[in-house]
Amino acid sequence: MRPIVGLIIIAVIAISAYYDWNVGTIPHAASPHNGMAEEGSHNTDIDNITEEQNEETESSQVGSISLQFQEVVVGPGQTVYGIVKELNDELIYAPNKVVEDFEALNPSVLSHEIIIGHSYRFPIYSSNTNE
Template sequence: MNNILKTLTYILIALLFISMYKDLSVGTTLTPGINNKQSQEEKISKTENITAMKVKVLQGDTLLTIAEEINPQLSNNLNVNKIVEDFKALNPTADPVELQIGEFYSFPIYKREAD
C-alpha cells in the first residue's frame, strides 16, 4: 500500500510540472480582468496617412463593430463609406464584408475632429 501511495504522489507531481510547463510555454488566451478584444490588438501603425490598429477578428465581429470599438469618440458620427475605403487601402487583398475569424486585419483609427 505504501508503494502505491508513493507512485500516486510521483504521478501527481509530474502532472503538476507538466501543467506548469504547458501554461508557461503556450500561455493562455484569456487574461482575467482584461477585455479579450483589447488583448487581441497587436499594434498601431501609420499607412498612407491612415493611422491603423491590427486587430484579430473574433466570432460575430464585422468591420463596423470593430471600427466602433476602436473609435468610440465617433460612435454617433461614423462615415461608413470612408471606413470601408480606408479598410480596403490598409488591407488590399481582404474583403470587408467577409472577414475571416482568427485573422488579423488593419482597421483605421480616426481622431476626433475639432468642434
C-alpha cells in the same frame, strides 16, 4: 392529423433556429473555437482581446493620405464597422469611408469577406475627421 403535422413543422423550425443561433452554420476552420457555443465566447469587446491584437497604433501611407491603424484579430460576430466604432470610442463615421479605408489598409481583403481568427488593420480616426 393536421395538428400533428403542424406541431412537427414548428418543432423543426424551432430546433433549426436554436442550432443556428447557438452553434451556427458557417464553418469556422480558422477559428480557435470548435464551433460549439460557449458561455462568453461571443464577446465583441476590443479590450478583452488585447493579447491577440497589436496595442500600438501604427500609420500607413495610402495614396497621399496617411491613415493610422490598429491590428485586431476578428472574433465571432464582429464586423468591420463594429470594430472601427469600438476602436474609435463609439463615434459614428460614414460607413462607406470606413469600408474604403479598411480596404485601403488591407488591399487583398474585401470588407464583407473578413474571416474569424485572422488579423486585419482597422483605421483609427482622430476627432477632427469625424463625419
